[in-house]
Amino acid sequence: MSLTNATPLEVAQAARVGSRQLAVLSTEERNAALVAIHDALAQGKDDVLAANAKDLESANKAAEGGALSTSLVKRLDLGKPGKYDDMLQGILDVKELEDPINKTTAKTLLDDDLILSRITCPIGVLLIIFEARPEVIANISALAIKSGNAAILKGGRESSNSFAAIATIISKALTSTSVPSDCLQLVQTHHVIADLLKLDTYIDLCIPRGGNKLVRFVKDTTTIPVLGHADGICSTYLCADYPADKASKIILDAKTSYPAGCNSTEQLLVDESALSTTLPAVAQALLQKGVSLRCDPNSLSALQATLDPHSATLLQPTGAEDFDTEFLDYILAIKTVPNVSAAIEHINTHSSHHTDAILTLSSSIAQQFLSAIDSSSVYWNTSTRMADGQRYGFGTEVGISTNKIHSRGPVGLEGLTIYKWVIIGDAQVSAEYGAGGKAWKHKVIPDEGVAKNDEERELLRQYRAGKI
Amino acid sequence: MSLTNATPLEVAQAARVGSRQLAVLSTEERNAALVAIHDALAQGKDDVLAANAKDLESANKAAEGGALSTSLVKRLDLGKPGKYDDMLQGILDVKELEDPINKTTAKTLLDDDLILSRITCPIGVLLIIFEARPEVIANISALAIKSGNAAILKGGRESSNSFAAIATIISKALTSTSVPSDCLQLVQTHHVIADLLKLDTYIDLCIPRGGNKLVRFVKDTTTIPVLGHADGICSTYLCADYPADKASKIILDAKTSYPAGCNSTEQLLVDESALSTTLPAVAQALLQKGVSLRCDPNSLSALQATLDPHSATLLQPTGAEDFDTEFLDYILAIKTVPNVSAAIEHINTHSSHHTDAILTLSSSIAQQFLSAIDSSSVYWNTSTRMADGQRYGFGTEVGISTNKIHSRGPVGLEGLTIYKWVIIGDAQVSAEYGAGGKAWKHKVIPDEGVAKNDEERELLRQYRAGKI
Structure with a gap:
């Protein structure tokens, strides 16, 4: 060294x-x-x-x-x-x-x-x-x-x-x-x-x-490949059908368990129809934990109408940059959306593609969200704070990557490896194969113990017996 | 469009x-x-x-x-x-x-x-x-x-x-x-x-x-990740123990089956002790196919001493750049090496990390080569021209990558994909786990049909039965 x-x-x-x-x-x-x-x-x-x-x-x-x-x-x-x-x-x-x-x-x-x-x-x-x-x-x-x-x-x-x-x-x-x-x-x-x-x-x-x-x-x-993430602007999308107690539990964890973490939720998207039903309980729980709520006009008026007068005075209106900011602090921006499509559109535009979550009882809405959100981790009914190599079971974490190639999300030791292709032959050459020549066999030789069907088991048996 | x-x-x-x-x-x-x-x-x-x-x-x-x-x-x-x-x-x-x-x-x-x-x-x-x-x-x-x-x-x-x-x-x-x-x-x-x-x-x-x-x-x-290869400077290393007929067959294919291909061999490394035994037959076969041989001093004098006078006049000495050049033509540079370590050192220094091959009957020498060569494809007893997505069984080829991340060697459709991490939960949150809290289970759920042992089979059974 x-x-x-x-x-x-x-x-x-x-x-x-x-x-x-x-x-x-x-x-x-x-x-x-x-x-x-x-x-x-x-x-x-x-x-x-x-x-x-x-x-x-x-x-x-x-x-x-x-x-x-x-x-x-x-x-x-x-x-x-x-x-x-x-x-x-x-x-x-x-x-x-x-x-x-x-x-x-x-x-x-x-x-x-x-x-x-x-x-x-x-x-x-x-x-x-x-x-x-x-x-x-x-x-x-x-x-x-x-x-x-x-x-x-x-x-x-x-x-x-x-x-x-x-x-x-x-x-x-x-x-x-x-x-x-x-x-x-x-x-x-x-x-x-x-x-x-x-x-x-x-x-x-x-x-x-x-x-x-x-x-x-x-x-x-640099032109050297870079593994990492610049921002962690994570969102949680609360659907109207999700119970307030579970929503509060998840959103509190996502915002307050470690606000300086890159996997903390910075934005809460709320279904229009949840503004007066679920949102007030969630907002109350967040305010009690000392979280500043920066509300868009719809959520602001809904909360002002439902929260007690003291809590209502704590609410703030959103500023121009609030949906593109990694607060890393006890601050949460709240945006009202008409439906899951609007939530997806907002997240794909404003998220840093780190981790985003949906809270809903609807399997079809959830699947639409999980499929369409272009982020390294996408969750249904859990906290964005789950994004972590230890929690994923990797044993260690090199970092979290928002790259679109190589290794995405929490990166374990595997992210520090690549592979090489090795061929072992006996003087076969390329010109022997193809049009008019020999045909490729192209048979997958399964790993020890993971042959999926009779053909693969037979292939593995022959391979072990040194016959192929 | x-x-x-x-x-x-x-x-x-x-x-x-x-x-x-x-x-x-x-x-x-x-x-x-x-x-x-x-x-x-x-x-x-x-x-x-x-x-x-x-x-x-x-x-x-x-x-x-x-x-x-x-x-x-x-x-x-x-x-x-x-x-x-x-x-x-x-x-x-x-x-x-x-x-x-x-x-x-x-x-x-x-x-x-x-x-x-x-x-x-x-x-x-x-x-x-x-x-x-x-x-x-x-x-x-x-x-x-x-x-x-x-x-x-x-x-x-x-x-x-x-x-x-x-x-x-x-x-x-x-x-x-x-x-x-x-x-x-x-x-x-x-x-x-x-x-x-x-x-x-x-x-x-x-x-x-x-x-x-x-x-x-x-x-x-660009700072956008780039998939591809600039050069294809591939080498074949001929050990003294390898039969001349098989060596000629492989090296002819590697050099002459498509000289403009990025996977064509541009350099032949030869064991000192093969200079007067195997090399002359290989050189003769290459000269007959019209390949220009650019020989280092040792191989030049050995071939001049063994080839017929006409063939000997066709030999050329190597120039300063010959071991760092992608000829893409009927030209082959020949270098003498004392042993496999010198061959590895030369290839890791001069190769473009595309595809390199060793020809030997020795399993231990071959394994040393396969392990140490830092190239996307490394072969034992076959032609460098095998490096191709169709030949590897990918069905198609996006290109060949000499990158050290994401996709290396021939790139199939898989190289155009990445993954996302999806968690489906029921209101579990991060703060519940770890010191003093719940323990992670971290059990691998095997794919359909690939459970490797009784524990995995039982896990799969429970998972399918909706019990976990």
Whole structure:
């Protein structure tokens, strides 16, 4: 792991060379490196916390001067009870996940003794740019090594001492393992990012983990593929037939369980016919939790007519930007819609294509919504806050992607892999097949135990017996 | 399908709106549109060929003046026997393929009555830029509609009359179907490409189909994801243990069956110890087929010592660029390597990561090669020319991708799809789970018929019985 003054090109080239060696290591070798990192960070805790204390001191000074937010200072602190141990445990958790590479995900008999396989493999070199939280370096390092990818890591300047301490320990730990230490490259200086983002020959995928501004800058600057999401403008659409108690429960969770989360609901769409029936109870529950409601004219007048006078005074009218804003706060914009088609049209236009939900008892309305909404996650009768790799059962989360290719929604380890096509033959050549020549067999060879019918079972039997 | 003077923004917005409607059509509705296009193009054959004749006349004039190559003129000609009918049949072939969208590819029981599904869906709006061959418009239109994607199509200026004729017919045919005609947008003027490549809000994926220059221009210009390959610098590595007859057969196919193909072998790597044993027979066979051999010093002197005097005079020394050049011609560069590690190092450095092959009888050497070569297709004992969607059994080919994300190698219809995550619940919310709350069940619900063990079979049974 480099902390030197290497040029961006040297950093990227070293990572590329390292990635080739890492890609062919066994599961055991990669897992052993994770254990080594874990153990070294456990032993080096005092050094890391001492470095972290320096970052905190500078950050606190900056916060007093108003240059940094206090929430950012809190995120910097590795000394909070349990935080360091959580970081260590996270490394072991990643080690325990199923190895995502060298898995055969498709197999076709092209002809006798000519078999095509699709085998998962690492992507290569990742560029990961993240803000503030210093423990991310351990998490990302573990994910990269587990999936056989080299990674170039650039952290926020506020945690530079913590990063340097952790990086030094990881780097030293790797020297006793099969993983080349060049596979993890830490870059400290901010100005190198622009140069790194140009190196699409050496860097295969860029993952910005941070706010809207960072992600937009990266997306607009590079021709390297970018995995991530800039905004999380999520909507919940409340239909008139849905019970008020369940609606309140879901919408409260979606808005207030973690308003700073990208999967929090920012907009509530309400059926016209629910304005005076279900909406008042939902609005009352939100107001009690301290949520500011920014209402369009129809919902505003309906609520003013139904809520008690005190609550009614808390209501606000919507502004011009409210349906294109990620509030990340106790604020909810409310819009009235005549029907599901209008809700779909509004969401497909204003949503950031992250996560959107419908609340209804009607299966046909729900299916229309689930089919037509062009977002990475689409829910029926649950909270948009469900969008999360841990909740989806991935064991870990690389991030959430609103991309339309590769990996969409919460991204697990699988999102850090691609595949190669492997053919094993016996001197068959392309010109033998096609018009006037041999015919392709093109038979799917099923996986162990998943043959779907007699033909596939027979094929698998023959394949195992070495007959095809 | 627009042939008007709409601005690039209007074109992209119209395609986006059309894509939303197309995405929710049934398999039958999309297939019916393909039949309608087929029938209309069959009826309109005379009009298309008349327009094509105009393109051919201009192209022939340009060819006489030296401004166009005669091979390009040949590719323009839709009147060649069988070509128009092949184009028509291609549309019906695409119709017969399995529907790639609305397939459930994963299903997880998150908790009772809370099920997560991964469902394939269209990507959205494709921008497809292609050169010369006018029949591509019919092929691409069929692929786009089949996969539920809108497409903006930009063809080469040489076939503009043919494009306009085909586009007019397709556009008219779509008016009688459920597919909005805005889903296929034809742009004719070259200068709009630069503007379209900026519209990453409306265009989800760009597929350039053409030469190296076009693909590089597109990749360097846009922040829209690009699917394709700029170069096809493929290598074959001949080990000393591989029989000369099989080696000659494979290498002849790889070099001479279609030298202009991106999957043709451009470089032959040879084990030092094969220089005087296997290589001479292979070289002799290549020279007889008219292949120019550009030999590194070791292979040159070995062949000069073993070939007959006439053949020896045909040999050429390698130039500085020969191992980084896509010849697309009857030219092969030959390099001597001491062992498989050197072959891997050379290929990973000089290959375009398209397709590379090893010829050996050694399983362990082959596995080392298959594992370490970082290319989209890697072969053992067969020809690099196998890299093709039809040969892989995809039924059709969108192109070949050397990308490291999304779709790699020959890309079938599946490469034009992504997925969305759908959760169906009953008012469960995120805050109920985790520390101190309910535990996630996270049980994989297997597909129909592919339960792998008793636990999965029982889960499937319960799921079908409506018990979970």
